[in-house]
Amino acid sequence: MSWLIGATLFWLAAWALNVRLAASRFGATRAGRITVAALFGITLLVLWEGLVRGFAVSPIILPGPSVIGPKIASSLPILWADFVQTVIKGALTGFAIGALAAFAAAIAIDRSPFLQKGLLPIGNFVSALPIVGLAPVLVMWFGFDWQSKAAVVVVMVFFPLLVNMVAGLQATDRLHRDLMATYSATYTQRLLKLRLPAAMPFFFNGLKIAATLALIGAIVAEFFGSPIVGMGFRISTEVGKLGLDMVWATIAVAALSGSALYGLIALIESRVTFWHPSQRK
Amino acid sequence: MTRAMPVLTVLGAIFALWYLAAIWMNATWVYDQAQRAGTTVTLAQVIPQTMAQARPLLPPPHQVAAELWKGVTAQAITSKRSLVYHGYVTFRGTMMGFALGIVLGVALAMAIVRFRVMELSVMPWAIISQTIPIVALAPMILTVSNQIGIDNREVPKAIISAYLSFFPVLVSMVKGLRSPDHMQLDLLSTYGASDGQTFRKLRLPASLPYFFASLKVAIAAALIGTIVGELPTGAIEGLGARMLIGSQFGEPLIMWAALFAAAILAGGLILIVGLIERMAQARMGVPA
Incomplete structure (x- = not known):
């Protein structure tokens, strides 16, 4: 009481x-x-x-923070191994590949108005679909190790990023484009000096959305099969063993990595798009 | 027509690529079978065989369509094998989560706009809550709600789905409730309007376009939440559970059919929300 x-x-x-x-x-x-x-x-x-x-x-139902804290401290090696397997190998690899692919695809699409008109509605639609459902298929194709998790993450982050990046490439002012034309700038010059910088706020917006999706994808994919290491594996087995303090410890690690990834992207964003009104102090 | 052409072309290209990929990926199995039987097969013999396997690595579109059709029409829609039944279970979960998410999002937004202390203390944690991968919490939500006596499997699913869908509503509503400018607020204060009146007559109507815009994002998030919630929570019904079953029993066709059923459900829900948005806009006099 x-x-x-x-x-x-x-x-x-x-x-x-x-x-x-x-x-x-x-x-x-x-x-x-x-x-x-x-x-x-x-x-x-x-x-x-x-x-x-x-x-x-009962601690079998809901352990308090005073139980979870020591558990985190005492199982750091396991948590670190899970973190490396799920976040670094699975989520971050997939995130990097997906972001690069979306970046390149957006620039390619941008050159063809026909592809823009064809792909954008589809991309918009696909980014609203529960792509996470592809996880079992990709686990079947790429095996149980981190490669399949990275593949799930690539598919999950690709479409939101693509849609954002294409929108960003179109976000230049008429005035700016005319200025570039009077300078008789080539396509590459216009891309590098005007349109890519102008697209960056949009791209980073997409990256922030994708950061959460990446972790969700990597963890969900582990529910469909994984080696005996990884955060999704740890959660599903420890729930079965009623080791709920360990589950909460893993959740804490997941929350920390998610927030850290988001914070890192926000930090890079403030360096890259320092000129944007939303970044001014 | 000028708008449909590019989309149809891209869709056609996707189907062509899909067929090619299906031939390429499924051919390995055909060659393996032939080698074991001691026979050789020509490419012309391989291609038909890649189109109709029972457990293809990548089922070609017509096989998925056939399985989808079978799942919808081959049995009564109340049967446990019916995709309509599983789709309805997922739909119900999505709607519960969606409704819960809207209520939570709007209530929090109202409190945040009204009280500065709410903004300072709750808003940062609302943002952090979205960086936490919800799937990590999903099995926990099930265990806890089970232990406190909620046997209903719908509840944990709805909580997960609401957790994902409240955020877009919250962010848009905060923006919307703050969208009236100083002139309008000043006008109301010269009328001597109370806080409640300002809210009802100015802030709430001004926020509605933002609200409807956020619903599309929220419904997509709610569906993802429900499907994710059906995966690890040991659900035995719903499209997510069908995917899990297909994966565990090595039945790729079940998996693909459930996946496409989910996609169709998502498309339908987004369409309906879009219609509601347009109707609301028309009633409020927004030019189409």
């Missing part, structure tokens, strides 16, 4: 503090925003722990 009351009190106190912070001048600064968000995150963890202890929930 005291756990429940304690957690609730903590929640109320943190919320009151957040309300004051948000209204204060500190809340308008960068540090203030991070503090408020972090406080909210900590509150969620405390509430989780309080509820688990207060209602005496």
Whole structure:
């Protein structure tokens, strides 16, 4: 009972503090925003722990953060091996291949109005389909190891990226194109100096969407067959063994890698498209 | 017609490539069989054999179409082998998740626009929640909801689907509720309008175009969520479960038929949402 009351009190106190912070001048600064968000995150963890202890929930159903934390610390080698197998070999390889392929295909399509008119509606439609369903087929073709996971990721990220990149290549101003024409710029010059830079905000938008899809694809593909290492494998076997603390540890790693990948792309984006209005401070 | 031509050409090219790939990929099996039988086969003999295998590596389009047709018409639609039945299960899950996602997204957006503390504390975590691969959470959601006494397999599926579909609604609604400009807000404050009145008469109508635009993204996400939710949660019905069964029993045709049924379902749902969007726009006087 005291756990429940304690957690609730903590929640109320943190919320009151957040309300004051948000209204204060500190809340308008960068540090203030991070503090408020972090406080909210900590509150969620405390509430989780309080509820688990207060209602005496069995660790077989839902372990609290205080159980999961030590589990992460004690099984770092396994988590690292899973991370390498799923994220680095599966997701990132597929992500890189898919992004390069979409980039190249978009530039190729862009030269032909006929292909644009033909492929764009199809690309738009396909990027809304549950492509993840191809996972069992690709696992059958490429085997159980990371190659099949990378293949799933390639197919999943290709179409959203293609659609974004083609839209980006068309996003130049009339004025800018006319300027290039008065300079009598060649196709390559126009592409390199005007259209590719102009397409970059769109491409990075696509990359951000694709980053999440990449991890989903790599993990789902492991449900259809995998070697005895990998995050999807770990989750499905540990659920079967009721080792839920290990499942949550893997989820924490997945969440961290997803956020890190997203953050990395956002960082590169701010360097590449520093000129874009959304990046100005 | 000028718009359909390029699309049809590209579709035709895709089918041609598909057939070629099917011949190329399935030929290995034919050659293996011939070698084991001690006979040799010519290319002209191989091609027909790649078109009608029971377990092809890549089934050609007409085999998938036949399996799809069989799945829809060969039995009563309530049968466990009927794709209509499984499609309906997936559809129901998608709709539940979609509805839940819309409610959650709109409610959060309203709170975020109204209270600054909500924006500062919830918005960053909403973004982070989308970078977490939901499939990792899916088996957990099933275990937890099972243990707290929810036997219904629909619930975990709907939660996963709502988790993916609430985000586009949330982002668009925040944008939409903030879209009225200062002049309009100032006008309402000169009328002495209360917060509630400003919300009902200005912010809500202004946000509707954003809302409908987000629905298309949300319905696609909801369907992906439902199918993913059917994979690891041990579901025995639904298109995702059909894919899993096809994969585990080595029946590629079942897998492909389920895949295309899912694609058709996705296309239909997007079409319907698009129609609703256009109807709403027409009613609100947006020029088509």
